[in-house]
Amino acid sequence: MKDGPNIVGIAALIGDHARAEMLTALMAGQALTATELATVAGVTKQTASAHLAKLLDAQLLALERQGRHRYFRLADRDVAQLLESLMGVAYRVGALRLRSSPREPALRKARICYDHLAGELGVLIYDALIERKLLHMIDEQPQLAPAGQRFCRELGIDIDALAAQRRPLCRACLDWSMRRRHLAGTLGAALLERCLTLGWARRVQGSRVVSFSVPGELALRREFGVAGG
Amino acid sequence: MKDGPNIVGIAALIGDHARAEMLTALMAGQALTATELATVAGVTKQTASAHLAKLLDAQLLALERQGRHRYFRLADRDVAQLLESLMGVAYRVGALRLRSSPREPALRKARICYDHLAGELGVLIYDALIERKLLHMIDEQPQLAPAGQRFCRELGIDIDALAAQRRPLCRACLDWSMRRRHLAGTLGAALLERCLTLGWARRVQGSRVVSFSVPGELALRREFGVAGG
DNA sequence: TTCATGATTCGATGCTAGGCGAACCATTCG
DNA sequence: CGAATGGTTCGCCTAGCATCGAATCATGAA
Structure with a gap:
């Protein structure tokens, strides 16, 4: 057996x-x-x-x-994905830490998911790309539209280099904190990297938290065409 | 922390x-x-x-x-997927059972992966669909081509009913035994169901093994246009 | 070479949790 | 009703393993 x-x-x-x-x-x-x-x-x-x-x-x-x-x-990434999927089940099941971290709110706002952006802002980016039809869904899997490729180039991302890699360009990753999807894959990683080099955000030492500055978050929201805070 | x-x-x-x-x-x-x-x-x-x-x-x-x-x-399916991904990591890492089951070969040949077919035959079907361009890849995610829809209808699968469901029609599931992909999603489940009702295969009591009869496997290979055994 | 620091090995300890036997509840069937 | 079977609760035992103190090895700096 x-x-x-x-x-x-x-x-x-x-x-x-x-x-x-x-x-x-x-x-x-x-x-x-x-x-x-x-x-x-x-x-x-x-x-x-x-x-x-x-x-x-x-x-x-x-x-x-x-x-x-x-x-x-x-x-490797397999192990990271295993851990995220464990977190997904744990979160869904309500198995939260009894003494949750003081930085939990920051973590829910924006964090690293191994190599891409997750949390509220990660989901926001994903939703905005879908809303503006820069990303469309096929069998619930994201694919970058031609307009989306232009958009990414304008952000300073070398789409062709990313697409040439063996890893998929776009992947939807389930967010444990939002129970919504956000963007992974090489494009997801490139977007995070771009946010950091543009100075919109910085990593918090010894944590998965990604801290956006006020002008940084505004710039992000402006670029992706999302209002409010 | x-x-x-x-x-x-x-x-x-x-x-x-x-x-x-x-x-x-x-x-x-x-x-x-x-x-x-x-x-x-x-x-x-x-x-x-x-x-x-x-x-x-x-x-x-x-x-x-x-x-x-x-x-x-x-x-639910989340738990099943967590378990499969655990098996994936365990298998890759070589953490096989020391006293592996006598039915391990049968398991590698064809087995249930929660609700669809996995193992050699599962991978074979997937590869055949790709090879014949009935399924094509977008960002390494499968999508059913029009010709594929016709093919499925001829097999007696009600594609429209499947597509209407909230679950994705096609999903690629990583096979722990083959380190290759096989077909999941509603179509994957429907294909397995079809193999069983056509009498090509039967479930083995108290196991994940799916046992194909000799004519059943031949029929499967003929339908999917794959030679040999 | 000598000292400081990063990291491992060894041995002893203590707690957690899995295991079973026995007794106990609940449902079905004659 | 009683017998049979599915399933749970209770109490005790035991083994495995996480933990730490102390000693040891290894690397780099003075």
Whole structure:
């Protein structure tokens, strides 16, 4: 009656407080050292070391050595997507943290979803693209219209370079906080990158939060043709 | 540093042998009783009862009472997809069962993926549809071409009824055993249903295996224009 | 070389949670 | 009604594993 791959090990690894905390922190996309991860997990270095060894062994994390530092990051996008889909189920089910973070509102407003923008502003961009018919849906999957390609070029995004990659250009990613869709894929990643280089927003150190300045958010809303705040 | 929903509880629930066994069994799509689930998990009824209570409480399972029986099924498609993506990561990572099932080959050949066909034959169908340009890719997402609609109608599938549903008609689902894509969505479900009613294949009791008869597989390959065995 | 810091290994400890036996409720059937 | 079967509750036991202190290894700086 034992059908299929052994999911127990993977799930059990994620099903521990300290390790889940580490993995969640790494969802921000940047690599962290063992000591930093020990801090976010709230455990000592020895404990963190044991956890990290297990996560490495299971290939959920990848390691980059740099001098006497060891930087850890999520092994690949598959793992990130697994974590997001876990968050989706957890959120839907109402399994929120009892003591939710003081920065939760900022997180709901705009955050990194591994390499693209999620949260209210992420959903807002997505909706605006659909509304203005720059993106249209086929079988509930987004596709960039010709007008959308022009729009992106005007924003300074090299669409052709993105389209040439193996990763899909547009993908709809389900947002755990909004229960709505936002834009992933290479275009999603490029849009986030653009918001940062244009100075509209900046990353908050040690968090998934993306902090938009007031003029930055206004510029974003103007470009995408969305009123109000 | 506590960002996002609490994934620990959900992951920990799946990260237990008995419970994972139960969830995997329910991936076959049909509801099972508490006693049946106790058997597949290899535990006593009392133990199973405790596990099932937890899974219900976390809304990973749904319950249907029927007389003195209690039928359990996966709460919804989100949960099924979470489990498949866990299997994907587990398989990629090589976390196979040490004592893999004697029916593993059959499982790799053709199996139920919640409500559609997966495994070698599932991938074969998908590839054939692409090859014959009945299905074409847009941003790596499948869309049914007009010729494909005709093809499906000839197979006896009511495309218009399927397209009217809220669920997407075509979706590409990643196969853990093949690391290739196969067809999900309402059309995927309808194709499986068609294989069963045409007598090409039958479900194997208490398993995700879909067993094709020799003439059934030949008929399938003929219809989809794929040679060999 | 010596010192400081990042990181791992080892051994001991303590708690959580899964497991079962036995008894108990509930539904169906003769 | 009683017998049979599906399912739950209770109490106890045990094993696995997360955790930490202390010691050890490794890298880089002085």
